[in-house]
Amino acid sequence: MKKLIIYIDGAARGNPGPAGAGIVFTDEKGSIVDEFSEYLGEATNNIAEYTALIFAMQRAHKKNAKDIIINTDSELLAKQLGGEYKVKNLTLKALYDKVNTLLESFEEVMINQIGREKNKEADRLANEAIDNSVKKRKIGTSFVLKSKAITK
Numbered sequence: 001m002k003k004l005i006i007y008i009d010g011a012a013r014g015n016p017g018p019a020g021a022g023i024v025f026t027d028e029k030g031s032i033v034d035e036f037s038e039y040l041g042e043a044t045n046n047i048a049e050y051t052a053l054i055f056a057m058q059r060a061h062k063k064n065a066k067d068i069i070i071n072t073d074s075e076l077l078a079k080q081l082g083g084e085y086k087v088k089n090l091t092l093k094a095l096y097d098k099v100n101t102l103l104e105s106f107e108e109v110m111i112n113q114i115g116r117e118k119n120k121e122a123d124r125l126a127n128e129a130i131d132n133s134v135k136k137r138k139i140g141t142s143f144v145l146k147s148k149a150i151t152k
Helices: 045-062 075-081 090-103 120-138
Strands: 003-012 017-026 032-043 067-072 108-113
Touching: 003 032, 003 045, 003 120, 017 045, 017 120, 032 045, 032 120, 045 067, 045 075, 045 090, 045 120, 075 090, 075 108
Parallel strands: 003 067, 067 108
Antiparallel strands: 003 017, 017 032
């Protein structure tokens, strides 16, 4: 597939809080060719947005896409990648650098800031990832939420 149109969203309940990433891949005609969601653990909304973008680019690369159009409702993400806003947060800077490395694997990349109403499917997937994680906790799946070393 030469060109993919991608809708991404990151969600966090609380800031930071439980977070998820949602991604919808469409072809040039607008037909959905793939969807992806992932629970991210505890993160800020901005980290979730960047992580969703990284996952989207990695999956697009595996699909052999040469050109991608990224649609995001995150003003911060779009304006940082466009150079209008500086990246000051060190955690976001590391994610921003990873995005720039991934950008090199594509011939053409366009990033559009879109309204939330045009990004409902990616938003649904991001929130679904969080919801599914909460359900797993309720049915007794073993996992560690946080671990602190106890010192005396």
